[in-house]
Amino acid sequence: MSNTPPMKKIVIAGANSFVASHFVHELLVQGFDVIALVRGSSDQSAQDRMNQALIDTTLNFPSNFDQLTVLDYALLEEDFGIPGSKLEWIFSEGVDFFHFAASLKFDYQSKEEIFKTNVDGLHNALKIFNRYSRNNDRLFFISTAYSCGIFPGRFEEKFYPEDDISSFRNYYEQSKRYAENTLKKFMEENGTQAHVIRLSQVVGNSETGVTITDYGIFDFARRIQALSYEFPHQTIRILADPQANQNLIAIDTTVHDLMQLLKVESLPTILNFVANKPVENHQIIQTISDLLPINLVPIKDITADQMNKLEQLVLSGMSFTGNYIDTDIRFDTTNRDHVISSNNRTVSKESLEAMLSYYLDQLHSKYAGKEKADKRDVPL
Numbered sequence: 376m377s378n379t380p381p382m383k384k385i386v387i388a389g390a391n392s393f394v395a396s397h398f399v400h401e402l403l404v405q406g407f408d409v410i411a412l413v414r415g416s417s418d419q420s421a422q423d424r425m426n427q428a429l430i431d432t433t434l435n436f437p438s439n440f441d442q443l444t445v446l447d448y449a450l451l452e453e454d455f456g457i458p459g460s461k462l463e464w465i466f467s468e469g470v471d472f473f474h475f476a477a478s479l480k481f482d483y484q485s486k487e488e489i490f491k492t493n494v495d496g497l498h499n500a501l502k503i504f505n506r507y508s509r510n511n512d513r514l515f516f517i518s519t520a521y522s523c524g525i526f527p528g529r530f531e532e533k534f535y536p537e538d539d540i541s542s543f544r545n546y547y548e549q550s551k552r553y554a555e556n557t558l559k560k561f562m563e564e565n566g567t568q569a570h571v572i573r574l575s576q577v578v579g580n581s582e583t584g585v586t587i588t589d590y591g592i593f594d595f596a597r598r599i600q601a602l603s604y605e606f607p608h609q610t611i612r613i614l615a616d617p618q619a620n621q622n623l624i625a626i627d628t629t630v631h632d633l634m635q636l637l638k639v640e641s642l643p644t645i646l647n648f649v650a651n652k653p654v655e656n657h658q659i660i661q662t663i664s665d666l667l668p669i670n671l672v673p674i675k676d677i678t679a680d681q682m683n684k685l686e687q688l689v690l691s692g693m694s695f696t697g698n699y700i701d702t703d704i705r706f707d708t709t710n711r712d713h714v715i716s717s718n719n720r721t722v723s724k725e726s727l728e729a730m731l732s733y734y735l736d737q738l739h740s741k742y743a744g745k746e747k748a749d750k751r752d753v754p755l
């Protein structure tokens with residue numbers, strides 16, 4: 376008996392996000408019907424925002440564009456603010472629903488927004504899914520591998536209890552742990568068929584180097600680039616354990632694995648979508664140093680008072696990366712490996728160079744353009 380399910384309609388909340396837009400692109404290429412839920416902004420319609428996100432993924436528009444339906448939605452409103460008749464139409468055939476929408480902020484001031492979006496937003500999606508879905512429909516919640524928080528062991532593909540903020544690096548991690556438990560409770564109470572997909576740090580395309588995310592190591596690279604222009608040819612010591620690592624997973628690998636999910640009828644509840652081998656900090660830092668007029672030296676034990684002014688400036692700007700600079704987390708992938716074909720899930724040295732080089736070149740062009748525009752703005 377085949378375990379391959381029939382081709383379903385794919386519904387995606389937060390379809391214009393970095394990860395989801397790459398997924399949508401591939402779904403269209405492979406002939407799926409896609410319903411993209413995107414919020415419109417004051418100056419751009421949901422359709423325009425989705426179109427732009429799709430172009431950004433590969434710099435090409437997918438050819439099977441007519442199989443995409445974009446709907447404006449409100450994450451926290453009843454029925455997402457979408458008429459019931461439309462939702463009935465959406466769920467009239469088999470559906471796999473992917474919930475990508477999330478706040479990726481992590482600072483204290485944004486705590487309320489983070490929890491509202493990541494926990495209440497998921498709960499609302501679960502209610503809507505429960506109201507309209509039919510037998511065999513599935514909901515996939517896109518979580519993060521870093522819902523592990525500050526965890527010493529091997530993070531397994533199972534639910535972990537809610538915990539105090541002191542067990543996490545930031546509110547983003549904690550909110551995703553809470554969201555996972557919201558989903559667990561909802562499944563137990565309603566018998567909903569749902570799954571948690573935990574992604575690690577998603578980076579650019581491993582083959583082309585195209586990188587359109589500002590997250591994690593790219594945010595760090597962006598800050599260092601700005602600094603290197605202002606203070607070129609300096610050697611800067613940064614607080615980072617050179618042997619610690621970042622679990623980076625390429626966007627094309629992530630999309631490949633998401634596509635695999637659609638082919639398997641019976642899936643475990645939780646899958647860790649992480650790299651088989653993480654990338655060590657010294658390699659990331661050396662690559663950035665090679666690409667910019669700056670020499671970064673990672674040092675594990677250095678305090679702010681041992682640093683010069685410039686080094687202290689870098690330290691204060693490392694708000695995100697700083698929390699992840701000494702991580703060496705081990706992730707269990709037994710469930711994933713059981714259902715998804717083997718794949719090289721490691722970001723190679725060459726891929727990392729290509730991604731950082733692409734990302735910094737793009738920024739450089741923006742800076743150069745801005746500089747030109749600024750000069751033009753000067754009255755003659």
Ligand SMILES: NC(=O)c1ccc[n+]([C@@H]2O[C@H](COP(=O)([O-])OP(=O)(O)OC[C@H]3O[C@@H](n4cnc5c(N)ncnc54)[C@H](OP(=O)(O)O)[C@@H]3O)[C@@H](O)[C@H]2O)c1
Binds near residue numbers: 391395574
């Ligand atoms: N990127 C990574 O490395 C990574 C790693 C682990 C897990 N993940 C997970 O993967 C998912 C996608 O991440 P990403 O990096 O692709 O995200 P992203 O590009 O930052 O996009 C976030 C998405 O969430 C939507 N969103 C945020 N607040 C919202 C609100 N209040 N109402 C409605 N929509 C809202 C955004 O809509 P607008 O564009 O309208 O703001 C956007 O569609 C997230 O669940 C994230 O936690 C990502």
